[in-house]
Amino acid sequence: MLSNNSGPQQGSNGVDIDMIPISAIDHVEILQDGAAALYGSDAVAGVINIILKHRKSGITMQATNGGRYAGDGFQSGESINAGFDLMGRGFFDLSAEYKYQDHTIRNSADSRNGKYDFKDEGDPRQQRGTISYNMQYDFLPDLSLYSFSTYGHRYGESYQDARVASSDWPMYPNGFSPKESVSEDDYSVTLGLKGEKFGWNWDLSTTYGSDHTSMDLFNTVNPSLYAAMGASPTSFHEMAFTNTQWTNDFGIHRSFHTPIFAGPINLAMGAQYRYDEFDIMSGDANSYYGTGPQGLHGLSPQNASESNRDVTAGYVELSMRPLKNWQVDFAGRYEYYTDAGDTKTGKVSTRYDFNKYFALRGTISNGFSAPSLLQEHWSNLSVAPTYATGYLPVNSAGARLIGAKPLHPEHTMSYSAGFTLDPLPRLHISVDAYQIAIKNRILAAGVYNGANAIEALRLDGFTVPSTLQSNAVTASYYANAADTRTRGLDVTARYETRFRDWGKIDWDVALNLNETDLTHTGKDGNGNSLLNSQQAAYITSYTPKNKLIFGGTWQYKKLGVSVHEVRYGHATSSLTYYEGPLAYSNTDFMRYVNKARFETNLAVSYQVLPRLGLTLGGNNVGNAKQRRIPKEFRYLGAFQYDYQIEQLGYNGGYYYLQANLNF
Numbered sequence: 001m002l003s004n005n006s007g008p009q010q011g012s013n014g015v016d017i018d019m020i021p022i023s024a025i026d027h028v029e030i031l032q033d034g035a036a037a038l039y040g041s042d043a044v045a046g047v048i049n050i051i052l053k054h055r056k057s058g059i060t061m062q063a064t065n066g067g068r069y070a071g072d073g074f075q076s077g078e079s080i081n082a083g084f085d086l087m088g089r090g091f092f093d094l095s096a097e098y099k100y101q102d103h104t105i106r107n108s109a110d111s112r113n114g115k116y117d118f119k120d121e122g123d124p125r126q127q128r129g130t131i132s133y134n135m136q137y138d139f140l141p142d143l144s145l146y147s148f149s150t151y152g153h154r155y156g157e158s159y160q161d162a163r164v165a166s167s168d169w170p171m172y173p174n175g176f177s178p179k180e181s182v183s184e185d186d187y188s189v190t191l192g193l194k195g196e197k198f199g200w201n202w203d204l205s206t207t208y209g210s211d212h213t214s215m216d217l218f219n220t221v222n223p224s225l226y227a228a229m230g231a232s233p234t235s236f237h238e239m240a241f242t243n244t245q246w247t248n249d250f251g252i253h254r255s256f257h258t259p260i261f262a263g264p265i266n267l268a269m270g271a272q273y274r275y276d277e278f279d280i281m282s283g284d285a286n287s288y289y290g291t292g293p294q295g296l297h298g299l300s301p302q303n304a305s306e307s308n309r310d311v312t313a314g315y316v317e318l319s320m321r322p323l324k325n326w327q328v329d330f331a332g333r334y335e336y337y338t339d340a341g342d343t344k345t346g347k348v349s350t351r352y353d354f355n356k357y358f359a360l361r362g363t364i365s366n367g368f369s370a371p372s373l374l375q376e377h378w379s380n381l382s383v384a385p386t387y388a389t390g391y392l393p394v395n396s397a398g399a400r401l402i403g404a405k406p407l408h409p410e411h412t413m414s415y416s417a418g419f420t421l422d423p424l425p426r427l428h429i430s431v432d433a434y435q436i437a438i439k440n441r442i443l444a445a446g447v448y449n450g451a452n453a454i455e456a457l458r459l460d461g462f463t464v465p466s467t468l469q470s471n472a473v474t475a476s477y478y479a480n481a482a483d484t485r486t487r488g489l490d491v492t493a494r495y496e497t498r499f500r501d502w503g504k505i506d507w508d509v510a511l512n513l514n515e516t517d518l519t520h521t522g523k524d525g526n527g528n529s530l531l532n533s534q535q536a537a538y539i540t541s542y543t544p545k546n547k548l549i550f551g552g553t554w555q556y557k558k559l560g561v562s563v564h565e566v567r568y569g570h571a572t573s574s575l576t577y578y579e580g581p582l583a584y585s586n587t588d589f590m591r592y593v594n595k596a597r598f599e600t601n602l603a604v605s606y607q608v609l610p611r612l613g614l615t616l617g618g619n620n621v622g623n624a625k626q627r628r629i630p631k632e633f634r635y636l637g638a639f640q641y642d643y644q645i646e647q648l649g650y651n652g653g654y655y656y657l658q659a660n661l662n663f
Contacts, residue, residue, distance in 0.1 A: 008542045016186070018128070019130055021130045021150070022097060024053055024132045026054070028050055029051065030048055053081060053134065055083025055091060056083050058083050058663060059080065060080070060082075060661070061662075062078070062079050062658065062659065063077070064077045067654070068104055068654055069654070070104070072102060073103070073651060075099070078098050079096065086135070093133065093134045095131070096131045098127075098129050099128045099129075100128075101127075103157075104122035107639065108639075110638050112636060117175065119177055120177075124157055127154070128153070128155075129152065133148060135148070142195045143195040145191075149190065150186075150188055151185075151186070151187040152185075152186045154182070157179050158181075159178075160217075161385055162175060168227070178218075178220035180296060181215070182214070183213070183216070184211065184212070186211040187210060202252045204249070207245070213240065214237070215237075215283075217293050218236070221234060222236070222287075222291070223291060224289055224291045224292075227290075232286070236283060236286055237283045237298070238298040239282065241279065241280055242281070244278075245277075247272065247273070252268070253268035253269070254267060261321055263321030266318070268318075271313065272313045274311040276373060278307050278308070278373035278374055279307070281299075286298075287299075291383070291464065291465045292381070294383065295382070295383060296382055297381035297463075302461035303461055309338045310338045311337050311370075312335070312336050313335040313336070314333070315331065315333040317329070325352055327351045332345070333346070346365065347363060347366075348365070349361070349362070349365075356422065357422045360418075361417070361419070363415070363416045367411070367412035368412070369442075375407060376393065376478070378391060378393065385636065386468065386472055386636070387473065389474050390453070390460075390462055390473075390476070391475075392460050392476070393460070394406065397460065398458070399446075400525070401459060402476075402477070403528060410441055414434065417433055417434075427494070428494045428495075429493045431489070434486075435486070437485045437519070441481060442481070443479065443482065443531070443539075444476055445477070445479040445481035445535060447586055448586070449471050449586045450471050451470055453474050456475045457473070482521045482522060485516070486516040486517075487514065488512065489513045491511040492510045493507075495507045503555050505555075506552055507552040508549075509548075511546070511548050512548075514546075515545050516540055517540065518539060532589075533589055534576070542572070543646045544647055545570075547566070547567065547568055547569060548567040549566050550565055551563050551601075558608075559605070560603075562604075562617075563601070566601065567597075568597050569596050571593075571645050573644070574589035575591075575633040577633065578634075578635055595627060597624055599619070599622065601617070602618050602621050603616070611661060611662045613660045615657070615659075617657075618654065618656070619653065619654045620652065621653055625651075626645060628641060
């Protein structure tokens, strides 16, 4: 469990669903409108409901192998799923997956020596193995035991900025590139009982999950240790994090028939108790001695912490059909956090089907998101050859020096309205408009540089190399930095064309238009703005304001051909100056427009045998890449792309061969 410290995702620490084997997933449901009213603060942006496979027989296997057009980034993924019958009373579904991904390198030449020694603008190397099960056993027609679990292990390596030869590290006469490694173990287990009694369906479950991440650095050196001792190790244990959750749920629901309404009234109620814990563990003593190793400063015992909280909640949901074509849903939830207080959230949704061709729908809801324990306690110091960037726990002495205040929950208010239209046979159109307002949005903010930043880092146990210019050292923390408002429109359409003896084509198109504005920017405890212009741009302009996907799939007997075109609208960067009088400025940045870009995705499938299917495909078959930034804004000449921009990527085209086997 790590944090996103910069770019459009700054301040977030998302859930990694990649730890669930893809072979275990039957299908995915997405609930966006008013999800927090049912599922709590973790669902403030919506809920992804992953439905696991529940087969009683059969085996499916899949293998996918591919690579980048540039000849690197090889990927291999193999998965298997098997279903078993439990004596006619249930099922046991077992899945496993292995995935490997190699490095991609997209750096340009190092301006210091003209060599291509930088290797960190690209994807990391990663190996991941996961296993899961899903089972249910019916003791009685109205009493069932169920359980599901996942376990995953991941190991990844990423390059850090290249170091040229120096007397500070004579063991590397030609320079070196530090490597950061992450070793992660993640698991969760759910056990539950469900049944029916007195007309009520009930469900009681408990879930325990944990994620442990260890970070190490190798192929590097600690210059402070070498200067003091005449020697330094070349590998270091930097830090470790453990995040655990124990969740207990109880829910009941039933339908009530009444002559007043056109349909039954559905009532659901439930309660939840959750215990959260987040622990930060220090690295070995060599990792935080002096300025620490080149690349990443280790965490000292001063940075270590143990934090926890209790969360209790209750919810109620009511849905009814007052008229034959009119559906109305209500939901409300109360939550109490021992560290963030309590809140009440709710939603009202409605849909009216005028006829089989046209329907209107709309939702009004509010939401609540408590600061995560990671956001409250995260600390980190990354050291590049000519600058350093630190993040401090919001309640630490260093963070308070540069104006940090305690974190408060985020609050949201959302509105959406739309319609569905079926004007022709086999033509379906869906249009939805939405507005989402977030108050007290938590972001990586409060950036200071120079002497104040160096002192704040020192107070929190970090020593900055004296060789760095003071204005090239920054320190920041998580803060309730701004209020934002996002307005958007989603349009989707599907149409089927039939060709009698020549199969059919399923056409589809999806358009998203959106814009995010800052409606208020907060100030820190020193009276300074919590966001500089670059951080504001992360929110407002680093993501395209429009995206269009269109294409179709032709199915003819055993042959399938799918072609889709993706257009990313323009996005605007705010680039850091690395040279001249504005070098490492915390207030002045260069506005750079990344023009609209296209990519084409193609896949050809053929059912070779009744049990064997093959797919040959390419994503971005035109090998398009995002626009290169001007040379004067490339760090040490080597970073030719703005890797923060959320538009078309810079890795280029990807081709693959996939095989599916069923028994």
